[in-house]
Amino acid sequence: MIKIDNLHVNVSDKEIIKGLNLEINAGEVHAIMGPNGAGKSTLASTIAGRENYEVTSGSITFDGKDLLELEAHERVGEGIFLGFQYPVEIPGVSNLNFMRTALNGVRRYRGEDDMSAAEFMKLIRVKAADLKMDMDMLKRFVNVGFSGGEKKRNEMVQMAVLDPKFAVLDETDSGLDIDALRTVSDGINAQRRDDTAILLITHYQRLLDYVKPDFVHVLANGKIVKSGGPELALELEEKGYADVA
Amino acid sequence: MAGTVEAKKQIEEATKEYKYGFSSDIDMEMAPKGLNEDVIRYISAKKNEPEWMLEWRLKAYHQWLKMEEPDWAKLNFPKIDYNDIYYYAAPKSQDKPKSLDEVDPELLRIYAKLGIPLEEQKVLAGVEGARKVAVDAVFDSVSVATTFREELKKAGVIFMSISEAIVEYPEMVRKYLASVVPVRDNYFAALNCAVFSDGTFVYIPKGVRCPMELSTYFRINAENTGQFERTLIVADEGSYVSYLEGCTAPMRDENQLHAAVVELIALDDAEIKYSTVQNWYPGDKDGVGGIYNFVTKRGNCKGKNSKISWTQVETGSAITWKYPSCILTGENSVGEFYSVAVTNNYQQADTGTKMIHLGAGSRSTIISKGISAGRSQNTYRGLVKILPSAEGVRNYTQCDSLLVSDTSGAHTVPYIEVKNPSAQIEHEATTSKISEDQLFYCRSRGLDEEEAVAMIVNGFCKEVMQHLPMEFAVEAQKLLGISLEGSVG
Numbered sequence: 001m002i003k004i005d006n007l008h009v010n011v012s013d014k015e016i017i018k019g020l021n022l023e024i025n026a027g028e029v030h031a032i033m034g035p036n037g038a039g040k041s042t043l044a045s046t047i048a049g050r051e052n053y054e055v056t057s058g059s060i061t062f063d064g065k066d067l068l069e070l071e072a073h074e075r076v077g078e079g080i081f082l083g084f085q086y087p088v089e090i091p092g093v094s095n096l097n098f099m100r101t102a103l104n105g106v107r108r109y110r111g112e113d114d115m116s117a118a119e120f121m122k123l124i125r126v127k128a129a130d131l132k133m134d135m136d137m138l139k140r141f142v143n144v145g146f147s148g149g150e151k152k153r154n155e156m157v158q159m160a161v162l163d164p165k166f167a168v169l170d171e172t173d174s175g176l177d178i179d180a181l182r183t184v185s186d187g188i189n190a191q192r193r194d195d196t197a198i199l200l201i202t203h204y205q206r207l208l209d210y211v212k213p214d215f216v217h218v219l220a221n222g223k224i225v226k227s228g229g230p231e232l233a234l235e236l237e238e239k240g241y242a243d244v245a
Numbered sequence: 246m247a248g249t250v251e252a253k254k255q256i257e258e259a260t261k262e263y264k265y266g267f268s269s270d271i272d273m274e275m276a277p278k279g280l281n282e283d284v285i286r287y288i289s290a291k292k293n294e295p296e297w298m299l300e301w302r303l304k305a306y307h308q309w310l311k312m313e314e315p316d317w318a319k320l321n322f323p324k325i326d327y328n329d330i331y332y333y334a335a336p337k338s339q340d341k342p343k344s345l346d347e348v349d350p351e352l353l354r355i356y357a358k359l360g361i362p363l364e365e366q367k368v369l370a371g372v373e374g375a376r377k378v379a380v381d382a383v384f385d386s387v388s389v390a391t392t393f394r395e396e397l398k399k400a401g402v403i404f405m406s407i408s409e410a411i412v413e414y415p416e417m418v419r420k421y422l423a424s425v426v427p428v429r430d431n432y433f434a435a436l437n438c439a440v441f442s443d444g445t446f447v448y449i450p451k452g453v454r455c456p457m458e459l460s461t462y463f464r465i466n467a468e469n470t471g472q473f474e475r476t477l478i479v480a481d482e483g484s485y486v487s488y489l490e491g492c493t494a495p496m497r498d499e500n501q502l503h504a505a506v507v508e509l510i511a512l513d514d515a516e517i518k519y520s521t522v523q524n525w526y527p528g529d530k531d532g533v534g535g536i537y538n539f540v541t542k543r544g545n546c547k548g549k550n551s552k553i554s555w556t557q558v559e560t561g562s563a564i565t566w567k568y569p570s571c572i573l574t575g576e577n578s579v580g581e582f583y584s585v586a587v588t589n590n591y592q593q594a595d596t597g598t599k600m601i602h603l604g605a606g607s608r609s610t611i612i613s614k615g616i617s618a619g620r621s622q623n624t625y626r627g628l629v630k631i632l633p634s635a636e637g638v639r640n641y642t643q644c645d646s647l648l649v650s651d652t653s654g655a656h657t658v659p660y661i662e663v664k665n666p667s668a669q670i671e672h673e674a675t676t677s678k679i680s681e682d683q684l685f686y687c688r689s690r691g692l693d694e695e696e697a698v699a700m701i702v703n704g705f706c707k708e709v710m711q712h713l714p715m716e717f718a719v720e721a722q723k724l725l726g727i728s729l730e731g732s733v734g
């Protein structure tokens with residue numbers, strides 16, 4: 001589904017991703033682990049198309065298309081979703097309005113009609129309930145005054161609404177208590193299908209207890225330095241990055 | 246009718262006397278360029294005005310001659326030649342587009358984006374002969390217009406053009422005209438007094454809650470009122486009215502200079518809510534053309550517990566000079582000012598409010614949101630003045646500026662004068678650049694760059710937009726996005 005080949009990325013003229021290779025097929029869940037500052041979020045933002053993240057060489061192909069040719073919003077239309085490590089607050093914009101605009105933007109990109117307000121409300125009610133999010137939170141401004149856990153659940157509701165083919169979830173598990181972790185994991189597992197792929201970025205084994213990855217990679221200093229099965233995550237937890245990588 | 250005969254005589258006289266002559270063609274009534282007593286006599290006569298009104302105009306004209314254009318605002322524009330302006334009738338009316346095919350496609354694109362029906366587009370674009378049809382379109386049908394008028398009449402509400410009111414309700418007009426904005430208040434107000442073309446008069450009787458929002462849309466009126474518009478609204482004791490001015494579509498007008506005056510009077514326990522969407526032509530991307538908009542708007546909360554609330558969304562005009570204000574005369578009266586001013590390209594806006602507290606226990610709230618993009622300059626200028634008589638008053642001011650580009654400017658100039666130590670005054674101000682994180686977050690949810698900017702800006706303006714009447718709010722939101730097109734990158 002997605003193929004990243006020898007990717008090099010500069011941020012503010014500093015090379016952060018230094019020759020990264022990764023291939024993920026439909027139906028697979030991959031986990032990337034790695035020390036702080038390794039470049040995990042930079043990779044996620046580059047996949048999503050953040051401006052000023054300069055790809056100096058290498059390629060990313062998504063469903064056979066050159067992803068780097070597309071603008072950020074077009075990538076969403078193609079089916080890519082980024083769950084943010086630090087979801088951003090947008091004062092004055094209601095969560096409902098935000099999600100509906102997002103969904104209709106994607107539908108328009110795909111040549112579909114806008115979803116009516118009534119239809120959207122039906123959809124969002126279901127998706128929000130799955131993630132134990134109440135109406136009140138949907139009416140509030142995007143992420144404003146949300147707790148860390150609420151922000152992450154909000155990301156998952158957005159993912160559920162947009163129903164992406166490929167989701168990159170950047171530390172969606174950090175800052176969650178055990179109940180919230182379970183709820184969020186359920187949300188991720190619901191998105192796990194034969195026709196979708198998921199890339200989890202995490203520091204902790206505990207998420208992987210709930211969402212079992214097919215492959216685990218260690219990212220250090222801008223490169224994938226080791227790959228393996230789920231057992232690699234356990235090994236990392238035990239020995240730390242320094243010894244494994 | 247004596248008035249009509251007198252007026253006719255005046256027209257004849259004015260026409261005869263005026264040395265440059267007037268076109269006598271009914272379809273093309275217009276005075277030549279420039280301003281002098283004869284032009285004022287002509288305007289007054291055309292409007293069948295009584296003698297006192299003509300004298301009032303002439304006095305204003307002589308007052309104006311003695312005054313000077315203010316230069317304290319943070320605005321830069323070439324010197325205006327007041328003798329190179331038409332003060333009556335539509336200039337260049339022969340240049341009007343004959344159909345929508347002849348209208349600037351850019352304008353039509355924006356109309357389409359706002360979802361304005363075709364017939365209305367014609368009116369807005371100034372297509373020749375469109376008015377009659379479009380009035381029907383706006384009203385849906387003539388009968389709606391009639392129902393509307395009858396309903397107001399039943400409630401005792403007077404809602405008519407100010408020209409009609411001068412003839413039909415002279416005592417009321419005389420009593421209140423220039424009672425809030427004196428003739429000599431400022432250069433542009435004096436000019437307006439001398440030459441105002443038309444405008445609106447509203448009177449809400451005691452205890453009446455106006456049964457509908459009054460909109461300039463509904464006032465079937467002469468063309469060309471935009472230039473020197475005059476509005477007078479009187480809310481009698483215990484009454485309420487909400488008035489909407491302008492519309493969200495860009496308005497075509499060949500007159501570059503606009504100088505309107507709006508006066509509001511709220512008596513005991515009365516409330517006036519005045520909402521504006523100003524979208525006159527802002528000039529092109531390079532700053533060529535555009536309206537110079539010098540507006541004086543002021544309300545007097547004359548009675549106890551009275552309330553005047555200004556809400557404005559200013560996106561148009563090349564130059565905006567405008568300070569809708571409240572004189573809080575009455576005890577426990579309330580003044581509010583909610584403003585969004587967007588400038589893009591080379592637009593310049595210097596706008597804000599004055600809250601003058603005289604009455605004990607009066608309160609005022611000021612929320613101003615300035616958004617600057619392109620190479621524009623956007624200034625909030627405000628005055629909160631507490632006079633010695635104003636015991637125990639409160640003011641809350643919040644001024645937020647958002648920069649969308651690196652090349653634009655945002656300025657905040659708040660003046661506070663306190664002559665009564667019991668006053669409680671709070672002032673907050675922020676200036677920020679549109680956040681890259683917010684933009685990326687929106688874009689990673691499928692919004693293109695312009696949609697992302699529009700969404701963030703609308704959020705930024707939320708506290709103001711929520712004060713707009715419902716029917717305006719949705720269009721105004723779209724308008725913010727359109728005004729900022731091409732502002733990023």
Ligand SMILES: Nc1ncnc2c1ncn2[C@@H]1O[C@H](COP(=O)(O)OP(=O)(O)O)[C@@H](O)[C@H]1O
Binds near residue numbers: 012016034039041
């Ligand atoms: N906008 C930026 N400008 C300069 N350096 C940045 C910027 N964003 C991230 N970095 C740097 O890039 C490196 C990788 O950061 P990041 O991708 O966030 O790491 P991780 O998510 O693995 O913790 C860090 O050294 C960080 O300081």
Ligand SMILES: [Mg+2]
Binds near residue numbers: 040041085170171
């Ligand atoms: Mg990170």
